[in-house]
Amino acid sequence: MNLLEMKQEECLELLSSERIGRLGCSKDGQSYIVPISYSLDENYLYSFSLDGQKIEWMRTNSAVCVQVDRLVAHDDWTSVIVCGRYEELPDQIGGKHIRERAWSLLSRHANWWEPGAVKPMTHSPAPHLFYRIRIESMTGRRAIQK
Amino acid sequence: MNLLEMKQEECLELLSSERIGRLGCSKDGQSYIVPISYSLDENYLYSFSLDGQKIEWMRTNSAVCVQVDRLVAHDDWTSVIVCGRYEELPDQIGGKHIRERAWSLLSRHANWWEPGAVKPMTHSPAPHLFYRIRIESMTGRRAIQK
Numbered sequence: 441m442n443l444l445e446m447k448q449e450e451c452l453e454l455l456s457s458e459r460i461g462r463l464g465c466s467k468d469g470q471s472y473i474v475p476i477s478y479s480l481d482e483n484y485l486y487s488f489s490l491d492g493q494k495i496e497w498m499r500t501n502s503a504v505c506v507q508v509d510r511l512v513a514h515d516d517w518t519s520v521i522v523c524g525r526y527e528e529l530p531d532q533i534g535g536k537h538i539r540e541r542a543w544s545l546l547s548r549h550a551n552w553w554e555p556g557a558v559k560p561m562t563h564s565p566a567p568h569l570f571y572r573i574r575i576e577s578m579t580g581r582r583a584i585q586k
Numbered sequence: 587m588n589l590l591e592m593k594q595e596e597c598l599e600l601l602s603s604e605r606i607g608r609l610g611c612s613k614d615g616q617s618y619i620v621p622i623s624y625s626l627d628e629n630y631l632y633s634f635s636l637d638g639q640k641i642e643w644m645r646t647n648s649a650v651c652v653q654v655d656r657l658v659a660h661d662d663w664t665s666v667i668v669c670g671r672y673e674e675l676p677d678q679i680g681g682k683h684i685r686e687r688a689w690s691l692l693s694r695h696a697n698w699w700e701p702g703a704v705k706p707m708t709h710s711p712a713p714h715l716f717y718r719i720r721i722e723s724m725t726g727r728r729a730i731q732k
Contacts, residue, residue: 462653464610464617471610471617473653475665507608507619519621 441515446580451520454508454580455480461508463487463573465526467497478506479545484572485522486542495569498526506573520580522573529570542570587661592726597666600654600726601626607654609633609719611672613643624652625691630718631668632688641715644672652719666726668719675716688716 446454463476474494478487485506489495498504502525509519529538592600609622620640624633631652635641644650648671655665675684 460657462608462619464612464619466610466612466615466617469612469615469647470649470669471612471651472669473608473610473619473651473667475653475655475657501615503616505617505619507621509621511606511621521619523616523618 442584442586444582444584446518446520446582448578450582451522451578451580452480454510454518454520455485455522455578458508458510461485461506463494464505464507465494465497465501466503467500472497476506477546478573479542481541481545483575484527485524485575486545486570486572488542488546488568488570490568495528495571498571499528502526504573515583515585518580518582520578522575522578524573524575524577527572527574529572539570542572587729588732590728590730592664592666592728594724596728597668597724597726598626600656600664600666601631601668601724604654604656607631607652609640610651610653611640611643611647612649613646618643622652623692624719625688627687627691629721630673631670631721632691632716632718634688634692634714634716636714641674641717644717645674648672650719661729661731664726664728666724668721668724670719670721670723673718673720675718685716688718 459477459479461476461478462473464471464473466472472494476487478485504524504526506522506524507519509517511517529542605623605625607622607624608619610617610619612618618640622633624631650670650672652668652670653665655663657663675688
């Protein structure tokens with residue numbers, strides 16, 4: 441098995457073709473990971489969540505990462521790690537456009553998946569919170585059979 | 587879809603039946619995630635790695651987490667998050683027994699997987715580093731179809 445460093449465009453190709461990643465955040469030095477559905481658009485990964493621990497943590501510390509992989513076999517896999525900044529999408533009228541854009545991107549996936557996810561409804565008593573991760577750097581590795 | 591909090595024994599069942607997880611660590615507030623192969627044994631997750639960024643980070647800050655999931659469909663999945671402490675297994679003669687135990691556990695999986703993984707050889711010029719995560723807490727959620 442050989443390991444190759446991936447080029448930036450190869451990392452982007454993986455990010456755009458997958459839709460489930462693992463979001464990492466930390467608070468007071470303790471790490472936390474949750475699986476998320478996301479959608480790549482330009483330099484951002486869009487996602488949404490029910491309010492919860494990860495949102496509280498990312499509000500306190502916006503330095504997060506998202507890891508995405510495609511595992512075919514132990515000697516055939518690709519993994520990308522994105523480091524970036526958490527940005528909450530505003531809930532006010534001024535933020536309506538960007539929230540709709542986020543939902544439009546995410547709803548392209550018929551079977552998107554997120555813990556606790558249900559279709560975000562404007563009338564929901566527990567509205568979903570939309571956010572995006574601004575990509576600051578990314579690296580990837582690909583394993584290929586010898 | 588309904589979401590259920592998992593009992594501790596259900597979390598352990600998932601951890602023992604899966605073998606790939608995502609390890610989260612952080613340094614100076616920046617999170618980092620890597621996929622790992624692991625093996626559960628009593629209150630520890632055993633794994634190994636080539637030396638690299640995650641090892642440096644975990645030496646500096648041992649508060650880590652491991653997330654493991656089984657995703658069947660958007661309304662049929664299980665996810666567990668373990669918070670724990672990184673413990674490096676010693677390379678000295680006194681640590682031989684515990685390293686061999688770790689390798690014995692991990693090598694039960696014919697197709698274990700880790701970025702950069704090759705079978706750890708005692709004669710390797712770049713020996714693998716064995717470590718374990720001492721489980722301090724774990725929580726899990728299960729989605730079931732309504």
